[in-house]
Amino acid sequence: MNDSDHQTQMLHGFNHMQYMSTFFTSGTYYDIELIIIGDKRYKTHKSILHAASPLFRTKLNQNIRELVMNCEGIRDESIAKAFEFIYKGTVELRLEQVANILKLADMWQMDGLKKYCYSYLEIVCQDNRQVYQKNEEIDDYLLDNFLRITKHEKFLNMSADNVKRLLSSDDLQVSSEGQVFEGLSHWVKHDWTNRKNDLYSLMKCVRYPLCSISFLLEEVASLCCESVEGYQLLLDALKWHEIPQKRSTLSLMNSKSRKKNKQVLIIGRKNIGMSVGIKAYNLRTKSWTVYHKMDIRSTDFSTAMFKNNVFVFGGWNFVDRSHNRVYSFDLLTGALKNLAPMKVKRSLSTAVVVNGRIFVIGGYNQENILDTVEEYDYVKNSWIKVASMKRKRHCHASVVYKEDIYVFGGENEDEYLNSVEVFNTKKNQWKILRPMKWKRSSFAAVVVEDYIYCIGGNDSPIDNVERYDPESDTWTVAGNSLVKDFNQVAICHDRKIICFAGYWNTTVQEYDPANDQWKIISQMPNNRNHYTAHVVDLCL
Structure with missing residues (x-):
């Protein structure tokens, strides 16, 4: 396309937008009413809405004459501005309106309007100063009891x-970053009158990537109206979420x-027939709390953590x-969803995540011990079969190291295994490695820096610990743990x-590992059988 053709095309599109805007102002050819809960009605055109957003494309059909939308928290002026943009491709904005219009654009999936608002904020916001950081000590009581003291x-x-x-301290004890912002606001x-000039420097202490988009638009934006610099922070936070690159x-x-x-979620149950419980272990205070219960009556399952969800695979x-059966449990909302089932029934399997790809490995299906491996596609909610292991096994351990999956030991019929194999996730190939001692x-397996440690397990049980070097494919003996046990889990x-x-x-x-020493640091509320553990940030 030459420059002349491009200019003609642009002029053609501009003329069409101008013509459509006359439909909006004159009320011509309306064929649908958009009803906003709260008795607001807007006459409009299906074809225009259809082109404006994928959300409208899913809701509109040929026979529909009315479309009801819930726009709670959206001001009338923001809805009017959105319609003006839909018909004209441009709209006049004011700084105090932008957050509410962005919230509506996000709700209606109008990417064009969102980009338009971001461009406006880019022009308005020029300040790009660095985050203030200071590492002086703060009273531990204030750090540990932040929520209690914010109103005192x-x-x-x-x-x-x-x-x-x-607010800048890494040691601040909160369950969500939103609580930091609320303390700041208070x-x-x-x-x-005397503190508004400190607003921007304090806002820079909040870790906005750990806040949800809805919190940014509903809570953070409301305090930004008095500060152009604050809008720069809001804009950057939205970019963080929406434009990862x-x-x-x-x-x-x-x-x-x-x-x-940072806490450890222990997922499993002590007795068959009970719902699966999740307990949280605070790594600093060494204390336990009951985090949640999932309405899943199963045991011997495997789990994986991905996108703030715990995925539960199979079981008995x-x-x-x-x-x-497969479930996902959302740590943000507590919602439990049924997902597409695996191709094969399996209990006593393992699950790992490699660069967003979720693999479920081996296990037992009441008839056979399995060597099969399946990969779950999170976006499509579907399963594909990948290359099988060299050995059939269940009750094994699996870890991820540098995008490869390492599988250790387990059982095959009546035999305990010391065999080890690695799966190249890029080539879809398994390779046998040097066996364990x-x-x-x-048993438990965990990656610490460039080594993999295997701890305890059955055969009797045992307290032996050994360390594997993936680079040299060699094993060395580490110090024995202080107790003999099996069905342990370990984290780094x-x-x-x-x-x-x-x-x-x-x-x-x-x-x-630095001194090859073990020590007892705490006690669990009760012993457990075939459970899983994940380190999570409860400031999700």
Whole structure:
């Protein structure tokens, strides 16, 4: 296309937009009414709505004459601005309107209007100063009891510098980053006249990538109206969520989770017939809380963490025995969903995530021990079969190291295994590696830096620990754990191993590879059989 053709095409499109805007202003040829809950009605055109958004394309059909939409929290002026944009391709904006219009654009899936608002904010917002960071010590009581003190005099009378240090601290104890912003808001509004000039420097202490888009548009935006610089933060936060490829350029965005929010979710149940429970272990306080219950009556399942969801694969129950059902549990909303079942029934399998790809490996289906592997497509909610392992196995351990899946031990018929194999996820190929020194089943395996540790398990049970070097394909013996057990699970935290007890006891141990020493750090509420564990940031 030459320049003349391009200009003709652009002029043609512009003339069409101008002509359509006359339909909007004159009320000509209306063929549908958009009804907003709350008795607001807007006459419009199906074809125009159809072109404006994929949401409308899914809701409109040839015979429909009225379309009801829930626009709770959206102001009338924002709806009017959205219609003006739909028909004209442009709209006049004011700074105090943008957040509400963005919220509506997100609700109606109008990407064009969202980009238009972002462009407007880009022009308005020029300040791009760096995040203020200061590493001075803050009273531990304030860090540990932030939610309690945010409405008390001790907090409300703090200086701006001390509030800034508190909000910036990695050790601040909160369950969501939104609570940090709410504390900030409460402090500023307590003496708005004298503190509004501190708003921007304090807003930079909040870790907006850990906030949801709805929170940004509903809560953060409401405090941005007094600060053009604050809108820059809001804009960058929205970019972080909506345009991942821009993240490296967003110097104001701190996406690092606060240390005290790291917890271990223990997923499983003690007795068959009970709902699957989730308990949370605080890695700093070494305390336990009941996090949630899932309405799943199954055991011997495998789990994976992906996109703030716990995925539960297969398992065993009294009715179906081994089954192929799959669930997802949303840690943000508590919603439990049924997903597409696996191709094969399997219990006592393992599940791992590699670059967004979820694999379920091996297991047992009441008739056969399995060597098969399936991959779950999260977007399509479907399963595909990938290359099978070299050995059939269940009660094995699987870990991910540098995009490859390493599988250790397990059982095959009446035999405990010490065999090891690795799956190249890019080539869809399995390869046999050097075997472990001990045969193991129902044991813990965990990656710490460039090594993989295998801990305890059946054969008797055992307390032996060995370390695998993937680069040299060699094994070395590490210090024995302090208890003999099987069905343990282990996680890596601060370059150390936290190993949770299994069938025989309730001990929580910590292993420091630097000095090859184990120590007991806590106790579990009860012993468990075939459960899973994931480190999560409860500031989701």
